[in-house]
Amino acid sequence: MADSNADMTEKSNAQMRQQSAISSRGQQQELNEKTDAQVRQQSAASNLGERRKLEEENCYESTAFAFDNWKKWLILTAVFYCQISMNFNAAIYANGVPGMAEDFGETENTIRLGQMAFLLAYAFGCELWAPWSEELGRFWVLQASLFLVNIFQLPCMFATNFSTVLAARILGGLSSAGGSVTLGIVADMFEPMDQQYAVLYISYASCAGSVIAPIAGGFVEAYLSWQWVFYLQLILGVVAQTAHYFVVPETRSSVMLDKTARRRRKAGIAQKPGSEPSDMTLFGPNEFKGNFLERTDFKECRDLMWRPYHFLLTEPIVAFLSLLSGFSDALIFTGLNSFGMVLTLWGFGAVPTAKIFFSSLLLGYTLGAVFFIPFFRRNTKAIERGNGQLSAIKPEARLLPLLFTSVLLPLGLLGFGFSALGPPLVPHWIIPQVFIVLIGIANLAIYVATIDYMVAAYGAYCASATGGNGFCRDFLAGIAALYVNPLYSxxxxxxxxxxxxxxxxxxxxxxxxxxxxxxxxxxGEWFRKRSKFAESIAKEREEKKPARDEAVIKSRDVSRMVTVTDVPHTAMDSVSHGLNSELDEWDSRS
Structure with missing residues (x-):
């Protein structure tokens, strides 16, 4: 019996020793695996540095630049509609002025303060939203902007006094991101050498929204209550926000690269196939600068928000071209009131006035857009002859269309002014419409050409340069609401x-x-060389060009790139050919 107990005890001890050995080996293996992972990570960190920054040139295929062309233009079409909605909000308010004045017991001049307040707030709102779109990304910033603008339509719709409308209009204007973000989306997806058509597309939307509004508003003013002015804004705004949510992805490169870096670090730690140990030290551009609070200190936010105004005050190119752009846009908002006064000379009412005058403006915008096509094709060919180098044409070449169209602004005003003499000296109402078309061509051309020139001249600082342009357009348009009635009365x-x-x-x-x-x-070159911003951008482009070109070539099949030779022949080809032959003498300047 004793021998049996001894055998059992010995077997039990043997099993315990075996289990202990197995457990010890498992712990040792787990420890070895952890140690190996730490060694790999430390080795990568020691070989490549503690943190490596993921640049656009290193991961070009993960940016919006690498989107297919069809996807880029689908995104632009959704943004096009958003831009129309924003400018529609600014312009249609004028058609609700008579109704609100009657219901609230205020003068029409007092009610017009709502239009001025919205546009002035819009001018500052664009500059407030722009830096955050560069830091947090375009998608959620534009979604937040569209949502807030829609929310602030509700107090206007149900207002029982003008103070409520005025407060909501100010908040709605401040909530409007506007062209600072939509043009930023263009810059996110297109290289400077091929962004001209995209800039034209979004600029056309900005101008068209301001004239579609009074055409629709004329019917509202004649047949519906003033509340419908805000109902229409809300309907368009909800559709715009929905289209943006489902169609437009994030396009900001720094945000997209942050996401790519996080994905690669996660894959590297999990030792997924295709990952490298070095991925564990990879960080996106924003991550590399630290967390959100570290990146958004007060000084940096102050500098970012002040920069557009700094450009406007210290850069002659930005200052003078922005004033021209702002003045031409202010004329359109002046016309919201003055155009109707002129057509009454021929006995027209509110609806015919809206249809006739603003349809003429829309025709002018369309003709102005078509006018740019031969110049864009010419610039594209020049870049192709220069092996794809943006420096193949000077930034001043972007102003060439403006030499022909800017003079139409004073000519259109001069002709429209004298046509206001009315019958019998001016026998037909079509005569003032001809001059309105000229003003429309000039307004669109000024906006497109000045934006295009600033993008080419200021590169990475173009958001600040074009921000000054947008500020002047909205600010001067807002001021127009104050002087137009006294001026014409x-x-x-x-x-x-x-x-x-x-x-x-x-x-x-x-x-x-x-x-x-x-x-x-x-x-212009003389002014650019004396600008620390424009000159630094020119040097940076030269330094980064080889790496950038290599990244572009790797990311897309060059044979599939859409160039001027890929465009089907249309009636415009003959116009383009004829105009280009007339412009050959300018080649030496370009």
């Missing part, structure tokens, strides 16, 4: 010159503001 009232002299007065600043276009065309 108090100068020689009751005489045939009442509607003529105010327009001729506006013609004088138009002439003065057009002059800098010709100065910058001739001596």
């Amino acid at each position: 108090n100068i020689m009232p009751g005489t045939k010159w009442q509607l003529v002299i105010p327009t001729l007065i506006l013609c004088l600043p138009a002439i003065l503001l057009v002059i800098p276009v010709f100065i910058f065309w001739q001596w």
